[in-house]
Amino acid sequence: MSGMAAPSEYFILSALIFGVGLAGVLSRRNLIAVLAGVEIMLAAANINFVVLWRMTPDAGQTGQMFALFSMAVAAAEIAVGLALVIQIYRHFRSSSIEKPHLLKDGEE
Amino acid sequence: MMCTLAATFNPDRVLVGLAEWVTNALSAWPALSSLALILMSTVPLVAIFPGCFAVATWLERKGLGRFQNRIGPNRTGPFGLLQPAADGIKMLLKEDIVPAQADKFFHFWAPILAVVPAFLVLAVIPFGRQMVPAQLDIGVLYFFGVGSMSTLVVFVAGWASRNKYSMLGGMRAIAQVVSYEAALVLAAVPPIMAAGSMNTAHIVESQIVAEWVSGGNILVQNAGSLLGWHVFTPWGFCGFLLFFVASLAELNRSPFDLPEADSELVAGHLTEFSGFKYALFFLAEYVNLFAIAALAATLYLGGWSGPNFFWPAGLAESAPPAALVPGFVWLFAKMFAMLGVMIWIRATFPRLRVDQLMGFAWKFLLPLALANIVSAAFFIRLPWWAAWPISLGLSFGAYAALCVVNRQKGIGPREYRYA
Amino acid sequence: MSIAFYIVAGLTLASAIAAMSLSNFVHAILCLMVFFAGVAGVFLTLNADFLAGAQMLLYVGAVGVLLIFAIMFTRNAVSELFRGSGGWLSGIVVATLVSSLIIAGVRDAYSTAVFPEVAQSSVKALGEALSGRHLGALVVTGVLLTAAMIGAVLVALPAGAVETAPEEDEA
Numbered sequence: 001m002s003g004m005a006a007p008s009e010y011f012i013l014s015a016l017i018f019g020v021g022l023a024g025v026l027s028r029r030n031l032i033a034v035l036a037g038v039e040i041m042l043a044a045a046n047i048n049f050v051v052l053w054r055m056t057p058d059a060g061q062t063g064q065m066f067a068l069f070s071m072a073v074a075a076a077e078i079a080v081g082l083a084l085v086i087q088i089y090r091h092f093r094s095s096s097i098e099k100p101h102l103l104k105d106g107e108e
Numbered sequence: 109m110m111c112t113l114a115a116t117f118n119p120d121r122v123l124v125g126l127a128e129w130v131t132n133a134l135s136a137w138p139a140l141s142s143l144a145l146i147l148m149s150t151v152p153l154v155a156i157f158p159g160c161f162a163v164a165t166w167l168e169r170k171g172l173g174r175f176q177n178r179i180g181p182n183r184t185g186p187f188g189l190l191q192p193a194a195d196g197i198k199m200l201l202k203e204d205i206v207p208a209q210a211d212k213f214f215h216f217w218a219p220i221l222a223v224v225p226a227f228l229v230l231a232v233i234p235f236g237r238q239m240v241p242a243q244l245d246i247g248v249l250y251f252f253g254v255g256s257m258s259t260l261v262v263f264v265a266g267w268a269s270r271n272k273y274s275m276l277g278g279m280r281a282i283a284q285v286v287s288y289e290a291a292l293v294l295a296a297v298p299p300i301m302a303a304g305s306m307n308t309a310h311i312v313e314s315q316i317v318a319e320w321v322s323g324g325n326i327l328v329q330n331a332g333s334l335l336g337w338h339v340f341t342p343w344g345f346c347g348f349l350l351f352f353v354a355s356l357a358e359l360n361r362s363p364f365d366l367p368e369a370d371s372e373l374v375a376g377h378l379t380e381f382s383g384f385k386y387a388l389f390f391l392a393e394y395v396n397l398f399a400i401a402a403l404a405a406t407l408y409l410g411g412w413s414g415p416n417f418f419w420p421a422g423l424a425e426s427a428p429p430a431a432l433v434p435g436f437v438w439l440f441a442k443m444f445a446m447l448g449v450m451i452w453i454r455a456t457f458p459r460l461r462v463d464q465l466m467g468f469a470w471k472f473l474l475p476l477a478l479a480n481i482v483s484a485a486f487f488i489r490l491p492w493w494a495a496w497p498i499s500l501g502l503s504f505g506a507y508a509a510l511c512v513v514n515r516q517k518g519i520g521p522r523e524y525r526y527a
Numbered sequence: 528m529s530i531a532f533y534i535v536a537g538l539t540l541a542s543a544i545a546a547m548s549l550s551n552f553v554h555a556i557l558c559l560m561v562f563f564a565g566v567a568g569v570f571l572t573l574n575a576d577f578l579a580g581a582q583m584l585l586y587v588g589a590v591g592v593l594l595i596f597a598i599m600f601t602r603n604a605v606s607e608l609f610r611g612s613g614g615w616l617s618g619i620v621v622a623t624l625v626s627s628l629i630i631a632g633v634r635d636a637y638s639t640a641v642f643p644e645v646a647q648s649s650v651k652a653l654g655e656a657l658s659g660r661h662l663g664a665l666v667v668t669g670v671l672l673t674a675a676m677i678g679a680v681l682v683a684l685p686a687g688a689v690e691t692a693p694e695e696d697e698a
Binding site for chain 3: 004005006007008009010011012013015016017018019020021022023024025026027028029030032033035036037039040043046047050051053054055057060061062064065067068069071072073074075076077078079080082083084085086087089090095
């Protein structure tokens with residue numbers, strides 16, 4: 001195991017992935033792509049959980065548990081999120097994030 | 109002379125012994141020895157399963173022919189045995205057609221990506237005593253995790269063809285597979301609970317009560333390696349049937365072959381593939397079939413174990429007695445038996461409708477699989493006199509209740525609902 | 528081991544970027560699948576093999592299929608890739624800032640940290656933790672997933688189907 005990469009490299013990787021996901025969430029136009037970006041950010045967080053679990057062998061399985069539960073919650077989130085996207089698409093005939101703005105001030 | 113030969117020669121350990129001999133011979137070069145070990149556990153798989161594929165296509169055509177009161181292929185070789193070779197040559201000589209509007213990249217890669225997971229999942233199948241290519245603690249999970257890739261490949265194949273029939277076939281395939289995968293994975297849970305491990309080798313070992321019972325006749329002596337199979341428990345019987353039915357759907361086999369329904373979709377996602385690419389898809393399909401049949405055998409039918417008809421006691425006093433029938437023969441026998449049942453089902457049942465297909469997965473298989481897990485939990489924890497009635501009641505009570513709940517109330521006009 | 532990490536990390540990062548920047552949606556989602564498989568590979572380099580298996584089964588098998596379905600239901604809905612009126616640029620700038628901030632912090636805090644030598648992650652320990660100390664969380668997650676599944680079905684049903692659906696289920 002001496003040849004293993006350092007924890008900081010893992011942290012940098014997850015920070016970069018998080019950045020990519022955040023960029024997607026903030027700048028993609030399509031709702032599905034935004035949800036995919038959220039999934040990427042969650043995966044980056046999961047990598048951090050697992051790295052921290054690996055760094056603290058005395059803390060039991062808590063880090064892996066966190067990652068496992070976060071996966072389950074992410075699955076629930078994507079299921080409900082995509083159901084909402086489909087409903088929005090039915091209503092606006094578009095899955096653009098800029099269409100549903102009926103609650104905004106001063107338009108329409 | 110015969111006695112000494114019998115004492116030293118053990119058919120069950122031929123391959124393992126060969127591997128040990130090679131590693132010992134190469135022990136001076138550790139890198140070379142591990143490379144040899146890797147090659148010896150992978151090359152046979154890559155060599156044997158295409159051969160099984162050829163035999164399976166012959167069996168399927170011949171079997172279907174007999175079921176339909178035909179003779180089946182009989183022109184090439186005795187009993188048409190060379191038909192797979194003729195088919196292979198024909199496939200190789202065919203023109204490779206790529207539709208003009210197709211996504212060239214994925215149209216090329218889809219057949220290759222279909223074959224890869226089919227062979228990868230074989231790594232965790234225990235083919236015999238100490239004959240697991242990769243001993244993984246997450247064996248069963250690995251199988252399903254890697255196997256889930258093949259779903260996406262079917263969609264990619266359908267989508268990349270840029271053909272509406274292919275596309276519909278691909279969409280049907282992923283809808284079907286994602287529905288039945290839930291039931292399939294849940295049906296695989298009880299043996300994991302019983303063995304207390306996801307390691308496939310441990311799951312097989314947990315089903316062997318005793319290798320050899322002294323006294324009595326040969327049936328009694330061998331009973332220990334047969335009666336421990338999970339399929340002989342109430343939850344195991346129920347679970348095996350669940351697993352088998354769900355795997356039929358997972359493999360897109362009849363009566364769940366809607367993605368390739370030839371009367372509606374030409375050939376589904378395979379429509380635009382010809383020649384060698386088509387052959388690769390076919391290969392992946394059959395290797396997947398064998399892999400999932402091997403997993404079903406591992407989980408419920410005792411894997412490589414079976415009545416081994418040991419040499420009479422006294423010939424091999426020191427070591428465990430040698431088995432006459434090697435483990436891998438039993439495993440392959442079980443796999444081919446399951447293939448036979450699949451061919452039988454294909455020849456017997458008509459294809460389901462899409463709504464029936466989805467209803468069957470979500471309203472019947474999934475609740476039954478959940479009830480079966482509860483039943484297995486009771487069976488494993490309770491003493492046998494309490495376990496049997498409770499487990500029987502739970503598994504078959506759930507089955508009966510679901511049959512009543514899902515009963516069709518009269519046949520009304522068909523109702524279409526779109527998403 | 529280290530080389531394996533760099534390969535997997537590069538693949539993961541590249542596929543994440545591709546998933547967020549390709550205009551062909553199906554290509555983007557397939558890149559996302561490669562990304563998820565890459566994350567499973569990262570877990571493998573950390574000896575978290577159960578999580579890697581769960582990641583493959585859950586993300587590549589289920590989430591990917593869900594995303595493909597959503598795309599097929601809302602196909603050709605948007606022609607432009609990024610948000611209009613310069614929104615996309617500020618998004619990328621913010622993401623770059625956040626990412627570099629995290630990296631700066633992590634580099635200082637963990638510059639000398641190394642992984643301790645531990646035995647392989649045992650699935651048994653994980654199972655015991657799941658059915659012992661974290662049992663409450665497991666049950667709550669189960670309830671959450673059931674609620675999410677029913678909620679997703681109800682939300683995605685067409686407006687007229689909500690009234691007729693319960694009758695059909697009973698029949």
